[in-house]
Amino acid sequence: QVQLQESGPGLVKPSGTLSLTCAVSGGSISSSNWWSWVRQPPGKGLEWIGEIYHSGSTNYNPSLKSRVTISVDKSKNQFSLKLSSVTAADTAVYYCAREVVAATRNWFDPWGQGTLVTVSS
């Protein structure tokens, strides 16, 4: 079964760039799925950041679009998130998730365990 694992620095300085990687195991990132990033500030709800297909096609949340880049590395079976110009408001648990698409419907399953990124000097 497919499993996802996030990795990356847990602490990023204000105005810096947050960089995370999601390693996919148990399946190919080149399958007919999209791959998404979702974040959750401490004690708050879920926010979709963006998605990528193995071809490199991406869609981003307009609220973050100017600062977000999602990329894919098929050779390593992983995809990555970069968020620039971070502030304390970007402190959150960041999840990666497989986005299943069936009959034009999409849902997230499974999810990675999540990684907390704190923005602080």
Next chain:
Amino acid sequence: DIQMTQSPSSLSASVGDRVTITCRASQSISSYLNWYQQKPGKAPKLLIYAASSLQSGVPSRFSGSGSGTDFTLTISSLQPEDFATYYCQQSYSTRPFTFGPGTKVDIK
């Protein structure tokens, strides 16, 4: 963006109770609606997709219904492991995907 609301924001219930959570979309989303369960410190887990389809491995006491703008998640007989926060999420065609604010179910 399509806005999602949930009610109630929290509820207290006892083991064995029937629990109903409502989710409403700011515009019609047909059946492009999913439900997730999240326990403290854990990632969300898919329960229901396409409004009423039960994800494999999820107990049959969970069910979903609705179409258009109004949706419901029902737990027919609440079990101790069901105490968690529940989120709805719309996947209608135009991005971004959006989630409801969550409903926390705790022990009465």
